[in-house]
Amino acid sequence: MTMTPAQLERFTARLQAERADALARMAGSDSAMSEVRAAKAGGVADDEHDPEGPTMTQEWSQRTAVLADVTAELHDIDRALARIAEGTYGVCTRCGKRITVARLDARPTAELCIDCARLVR
């Protein structure tokens, strides 16, 4: 065990809070995209002459980027929660060394120790 149960509990609570937050952002992004989609569908025939056209496309790609970010974030959070369940949370997935609590405090989804993170990026 690399961490005390109290520390694990604290990180679990934090990850779950971040997960709820990410899900809320994803839901918000989904409904915003549905609105854009509906607006697009309404103006299909005159799309090229639609003065709103480029704005819609911009809005669309911005929403898509946000959604991709949130999806990646959720994936990281789920993996961190899975590592907590497995008892491997806080252990570097590359070298097996312990990740410092200070680093996890800054980034609870970190999978690599600071040394490996430097090598990889």
Ligand SMILES: [Zn+2]
């Ligand atoms: Zn490492």
